[in-house]
Amino acid sequence: MVVNGSESAVPAHEVSIHVQKRLPGAGNGGTPFQLDVRFTIAAGFTILFGTSGAGKTTVLDCIAGLQKPNSGRISVDNVTLFDSAKGIDLPACRRHIGYLFQTLALFPHMTVRQNIDYGLSALDRRERDGRTSQIAESFGISGLCDRRPSAISGGERQRVALARALVTRPCALLLDEPLTALDAVTKTRILEDLRRWNDRHAVPILYVTHQREEVYALGNRVMVLEAGKLIADGTPHQVLTRPQFESVAQLAGFENIVEGSVVASHPEQGTMTCRITGTSVCLEVPLSRVDTERPVRVGVRAGDILVATSPPQGLSARNVIAGSIVSLRQQDVTVIAEVDCGTTFVVHLTPGARNSLGLKVGTQLWLVAKTYSCHILQ
Amino acid sequence: MILQALSLTLRLAVLVSVILMAIGLPLGYWLASSRCRWKFVVEAIVSLPIVLPPTVLGFYVLVAIGPLSPLGRWYHSITGGSLAFTFRGLVLGSILYSLPFAVQPIAASFASVDRKLLEASSTLGASRWRTFWRIVFPLGFPGVLTGFVLSFAHTLGEFGVVLMIGGNIPGATQTVSILIYDQVQSLNYAIANRTALLLLLLCFGLLTLLYGLRRRGRWVLWGW
Numbered sequence: 001m002v003v004n005g006s007e008s009a010v011p012a013h014e015v016s017i018h019v020q021k022r023l024p025g026a027g028n029g030g031t032p033f034q035l036d037v038r039f040t041i042a043a044g045f046t047i048l049f050g051t052s053g054a055g056k057t058t059v060l061d062c063i064a065g066l067q068k069p070n071s072g073r074i075s076v077d078n079v080t081l082f083d084s085a086k087g088i089d090l091p092a093c094r095r096h097i098g099y100l101f102q103t104l105a106l107f108p109h110m111t112v113r114q115n116i117d118y119g120l121s122a123l124d125r126r127e128r129d130g131r132t133s134q135i136a137e138s139f140g141i142s143g144l145c146d147r148r149p150s151a152i153s154g155g156e157r158q159r160v161a162l163a164r165a166l167v168t169r170p171c172a173l174l175l176d177e178p179l180t181a182l183d184a185v186t187k188t189r190i191l192e193d194l195r196r197w198n199d200r201h202a203v204p205i206l207y208v209t210h211q212r213e214e215v216y217a218l219g220n221r222v223m224v225l226e227a228g229k230l231i232a233d234g235t236p237h238q239v240l241t242r243p244q245f246e247s248v249a250q251l252a253g254f255e256n257i258v259e260g261s262v263v264a265s266h267p268e269q270g271t272m273t274c275r276i277t278g279t280s281v282c283l284e285v286p287l288s289r290v291d292t293e294r295p296v297r298v299g300v301r302a303g304d305i306l307v308a309t310s311p312p313q314g315l316s317a318r319n320v321i322a323g324s325i326v327s328l329r330q331q332d333v334t335v336i337a338e339v340d341c342g343t344t345f346v347v348h349l350t351p352g353a354r355n356s357l358g359l360k361v362g363t364q365l366w367l368v369a370k371t372y373s374c375h376i377l378q
Numbered sequence: 379m380i381l382q383a384l385s386l387t388l389r390l391a392v393l394v395s396v397i398l399m400a401i402g403l404p405l406g407y408w409l410a411s412s413r414c415r416w417k418f419v420v421e422a423i424v425s426l427p428i429v430l431p432p433t434v435l436g437f438y439v440l441v442a443i444g445p446l447s448p449l450g451r452w453y454h455s456i457t458g459g460s461l462a463f464t465f466r467g468l469v470l471g472s473i474l475y476s477l478p479f480a481v482q483p484i485a486a487s488f489a490s491v492d493r494k495l496l497e498a499s500s501t502l503g504a505s506r507w508r509t510f511w512r513i514v515f516p517l518g519f520p521g522v523l524t525g526f527v528l529s530f531a532h533t534l535g536e537f538g539v540v541l542m543i544g545g546n547i548p549g550a551t552q553t554v555s556i557l558i559y560d561q562v563q564s565l566n567y568a569i570a571n572r573t574a575l576l577l578l579l580l581c582f583g584l585l586t587l588l589y590g591l592r593r594r595g596r597w598v599l600w601g602w
Binding site: 101108 | 492494495497498499500502503506508513516517
């Protein structure tokens, strides 16, 4: 790893992390707990998921060198950044790790261009200008270079912050819920840009979030952090199918997950149409990526689906699917119906709804789901 | 006589406020960012000159630079002279006396700079030195300006410390405020009035300039 910034760092293949640190606990009067995690991340996205106060940001801060673990070891390929046993603690400015904060922390007194080339001070002017222009181009912010951060939109600020972190060609990238405040379309576009950048540079990216949708949208791999411990680690699908812990269950809240492919996208309406594999059933779902023809998984919560016994009319909901009940059982106060529409959907009803509609196995009915009840998982 | 006192006072004020910047910037940065557990002691020491009567401060400085103290002996062994009743002694006393007026605004404005900006700077490879000059200093500049002008103006107007340390030697230690006192003692009200008016206008002009500049904050801050 080159740390003086005069040359680009070699992308890391692997970042290995072992961190132990006592945390005071969230808020006032939170019970202190021990953060103790050990994992390795490779090039590509790794999601670190957990509720707030689980210690996610502390993990990132320790890797970046902004907080000091009580003990442990952090290394990038064969360069040790921190090792409590050997007394190694490289200062943050020499670790060459990109870090995008939740608050972005753009320098308010500098223009967009000055913000971006801040980390390139060791380069000569021509090289610096070249790299700055290039990254501004690829993140679509070339036109903003002379503006100050206060004069651009939220989505543009995210792009500037991302460009500022990436222009130094860090050997790994840490993202702390950077897109939480954005609308879905803007968020998707930025993620696509980041993905495209990483197709070329292939650095390990550790992405912290507590938003379920982002886990599915990004994840090659997801790790779940709860009260300072990693309690699950795998692909979103693996983690999802074994919801033995509270926060994993929160991740897994979709009873219906169907495979499909995008057949048309309507960016102007913020939606796209996708056909469920092996059926002629099409769902209208929120726009989540610009390119079509890619396989997607759609998640729908069983409680978000309405049931009608005659073809409904005058509805705002865009998805109306005909089917018939194949099974019906009651669990506690929830009636669970399985409806065959070419693919099987699970629907949750109240006993009152079942009785008044006279539902039984074989009943013909129509399922109704709003566009925004359909979540793109992958 | 007035001009001699005025030029001496201005020289003293410029020298003291420049030296105070050299002390105030690092000290203010340290006070703003340190997590040292004894920081409060340093804060208390820095603030002492605000509450102490100038005569108390002047008396102890005089004792400290006198020929019997280690400091006075050390200074004598190097230069062959004494600090007491000299211009240099005056500079030393004024630095101590005006210290809080330089350090406190600087420390306050540095402390108000968002910590996240400093962290972002360091993850982008900037040393503490570079982070200070590129982030902390420009964003805290209004406080630095305030510290500079306040210590300058405060030195212009000081009396007690100067009287204790400097005596009243025209051309060496007689500042404007001492001159006024001197003239009043000798019942020369006309000269005292002119001198006092001059000092009043000078201080008023300086403070007007300071607050005027601060109103145009963004320009002062980021226009250079």
